[in-house]
Amino acid sequence: DGGITQSPKYLFRKEGQNVTLSCEQNLNHDAMYWYRQDPGQGLRLIYYSQIVNDFQKGDIAEGYSVSREKKESFPLTVTSAQKNPTAFYLCASSQGSNYGYTFGSGTRLTVV
Amino acid sequence: KNEVEQSPQNLTAQEGEFITINCSYSVGISALHWLQQHPGGGIVSLFMLSSGKKKHGRLIATINIQEKHSSLHITASHPRDSAVYICAVQIQGAQKLVFGQGTRLTINP
Numbered sequence: 001d002g003g004i005t006q007s008p009k010y011l012f013r014k015e016g017q018n019v020t021l022s023c024e025q026n027l028n029h030d031a032m033y034w035y036r037q038d039p040g041q042g043l044r045l046i047y048y049s050q051i052v053n054d055f056q057k058g059d060i061a062e063g064y065s066v067s068r069e070k071k072e073s074f075p076l077t078v079t080s081a082q083k084n085p086t087a088f089y090l091c092a093s094s095q096g097s098n099y100g101y102t103f104g105s106g107t108r109l110t111v112v
Numbered sequence: 113k114n115e116v117e118q119s120p121q122n123l124t125a126q127e128g129e130f131i132t133i134n135c136s137y138s139v140g141i142s143a144l145h146w147l148q149q150h151p152g153g154g155i156v157s158l159f160m161l162s163s164g165k166k167k168h169g170r171l172i173a174t175i176n177i178q179e180k181h182s183s184l185h186i187t188a189s190h191p192r193d194s195a196v197y198i199c200a201v202q203i204q205g206a207q208k209l210v211f212g213q214g215t216r217l218t219i220n221p
Contacts, residue, residue: 031207037153042116042198042211050207058208088153101145101209105154 002027006091006104013078013085013111021076021107023091029102030095032074036060037088037106046089049074078109085111115139118199118212126220131186133215135199138180145209146173146184147198155198158184189219 004025013019025032031050035043045058049068063082068074074093078085091104116137125131135144146158159166159173161182166173170189175182186193199212 033208035211040213042114042213043200043209044211045208048208090153090155092155098143100157100160102157103147103155105152108153 004091004093004102004104006089006107008107009105011107011109013109015111016080018080019078019085019109021078021089021091021109023074023076023104024072025074025091025093025102026072027093027095027102028071029093030071031093032068033092033094033101034058034064034066034074034076035090035092037090043090046076085109114213115210116199116201116212118197118215120215121213122216122218124218124220125189127190129189129219131189131193131217131219133184133197133199133217135182135184135212136180137182137199137201137210139201139210140204141180141201142204143202144175144182145200145202146182147200149196149198149214151195158197186217191219191221194218 007022033048034046037043044060046064047066049055065077088108090106092101094101119134143162145160148156161175170187172185196214196216198214200209
């Protein structure tokens with residue numbers, strides 16, 4: 001079945017370390033997105049990519065980096081520059097703005 | 113003020129009750145999405161609307177573009193409907209969604 005796979009589900013890192021969250025889709029979707037969710041807040045857009053080898057900053061891109069070398073993959077790196085990295089991270093994909101979105105199951109990152 | 117506001121923030125009801133969750137937005141949109149998030153965190157897309165009404169099983173979603181308002185209804189609610197329901201709007205001309213804060217629904221047996 002087609003879908004989005006995020007791994008790992010839970011991730012613990014020490015403060016000051018970079019960490020990369022994986023997002024893979026087999027839906028042949030052009031667009032992929034990373035969102036951050038904090039308690040009591042709506043999801044906020046970190047980065048998005050509409051096509052391979054191209055991506056744009058979202059509303060809260062500082063302290064994060066992404067790459068889109070393959071259509072299927074859109075990894076997110078949380079760098080040591082991100083001041084408050086502990087959060088729930090969701091990846092999504094879409095065939096385009098006139099289509100619905102498919103979401104992954106999320107990665108809960110805890111920085112200690 | 114958030115661009116997307118949901119009400120109520122929390123809702124507890126008894127099994128079998130008719131549920132309504134509301135979403136108001138203040139921007140021009142090309143579509144509105146209703147999403148369901150279960151305790152594990154994964155999100156499922158329920159509806160994508162640009163006008164009128166859609167129905168899927170016991171779920172009904174409506175949108176009034178002039179009033180910038182959408183509702184999600186659940187008929188004959190069941191404990192398995194307990195989840196966070198999220199409204200998200202696709203901004204006109206933009207390739208992104210803006211999300212409401214979510215409504216936490218608890219259905220007691």
